[in-house]
Amino acid sequence: MGTKQLIGALGEDFVAKYLVGKDYEILDRNWRIREGEIDLVAITKHGVVVFVEVKTRTSTSFGHPLEAITKDKAYRLQRLALAWLTVHHKWGFEYRIDAAAVLISKGEKFEIDYRIAVL
């Protein structure tokens, strides 16, 4: 695994723990089809399916991590979410798309900026 992938995986692990800490159940990770990939799929206590796009950075010198989610990528997330629901026979479930920015600074310190229902 390259450094980039490693950083990404670290970020996703961190977000997964964060969600578990908030009583979410993780349903899926790195679900991939030809269209693209969903980083995390979780479900809340109230049965809302949550799709999470995770952006991990080690510095903010290239701007806020979430700025990397362009309009096109946001639409793709939307389509992927619907695809996931179809494949997993969860049509009709309430769902939302969240975004999480993870900043890993020196000394292995993690900072999270979690945004609910960004689309």
Add this chain to the structure above:
Amino acid sequence: MTSSVALTGLIGHLVDVEVDISDGLPGYVLLGLPDAALNESKDRVRAALVNSGESWPNKKVTVSLSPAWLPKSGSGFDLPIAIALLMAQGLIPKDEIGNTIYLGELSLDGQVRAIRGVLPSVLAAKKSGFVRALVPFKNYAEAKCVFGIDVVAINSLGDALRYLRLGEIPETPEDLELSENDYLLDLCDVAGQVGARKALEVAAIGGHHLLFIGPPGTGKTMLAERIPSILPPLDDESILEVTAIHSIAGTLLDRALLSKLPPFVSPHHTTTAPAMIGGGAHAIRPGATSLAHQGVLFIDEAPECARGVLDSLRQPLESGNVTISRAVGSVTYPARFMLVLAANPCPCGKFSGRGRSCTCTQVAIRRYLQRLSGPLLDRIDIRVFVDSPSRVEMASDQLGESSATVRARVILAREIADHRFQDCAWKLNSQIPPSELRKRFKAEKQGMNFLHTELDNERLSARGFHKVLRISWSIADSNGHAIPTREDVESAFRLREGMELLA
């Protein structure tokens, strides 16, 4: 929320700048019909904030400029947007709404740049009861022309923030006096041309439009350029009006601020109709006719002008303002000017005196001046033949009369006219309507007899009759006659007659 002003012509509309910051992907949405320059505000505002040591909210930012239906243009909203952004985040104390207006473009490093139209904007804010205006440093003097509103000049976004947070008032430029403008051009520079000088003076008294005809190099342009120097200085109200127009056009740098000198505008003869009367796709800008408001519009080589362009002058000549309609709306600018046209007598320009060196055919000569359309010529009262000064005149080292002397006479004569027209709807001799000319404003009996004889001899048309009468009133005012005498009428006739070529 902050307030700013959007301009439609000279009229300012108050605009509220609201900012909402919500969770969601970082993004920026600007609502309220912005044009291209305004849409780019996001990147300017962001860079300016960051470079002034403030933070940019990495959230979903929605900026709304209301009223939403009013199209807005220009970069002047940068500052109010930046301030509203910081207010929405609680980074600066909220101001009482309806208290302060903000105007200014931001540069990427956080400097505040000058914008157009500050004067009319501040004027509109004051009328709506605002007590304070934050304006770019370079527009301070302009904003200061409006009395009854506090003006704070800011050089940078940092200045504005220190002012809003700590009440630190930034350094202001020196207050300027209403400038007694130096007259740069003086009538005494012109050698000879006694007849033309007299014509200028009469035209200045009555506000008559002028046509100069003469070969190249005889001083037509020189004479025209000196007309503002013999016109009465602008009064306070006109100064504000003229300065406001130039503020919108962005031509204030060419013109001393708050100058009492009537403007002089000379568009090139290849100019287009939109440049002449105003136009533009987003913000409708004033054209030459409005820039010449309360002053002189000089068109050199008038017959070379596209016919449509000259004819576009008819509306402003008629009504004293121009209305321009575009997709974004319609705008009215004032445009009351003295029209001065200059023309060569023929295409080669040498037809004068005995016309020996002229190479044009008779037909070409006749056609040349016919390019000026009848309705336009109709509005021109005085036609002056300008010929080369004689050898004696050129050799003379005695200067002609100076502008100041002539101006003093013009002012005096206008006062007389003002007094006479106290209860009338018009102010100048050139504006007396025909019906009034026949009833209340006749010349002396002898003078009227002269005119009637000329009319009988078919040397004068009915239209010419009225024009000669109006000019004779101006001449009478300059000679101190209570009503025009026979001599006044005769010299008016000569001024009018100047041009047989057009007959």
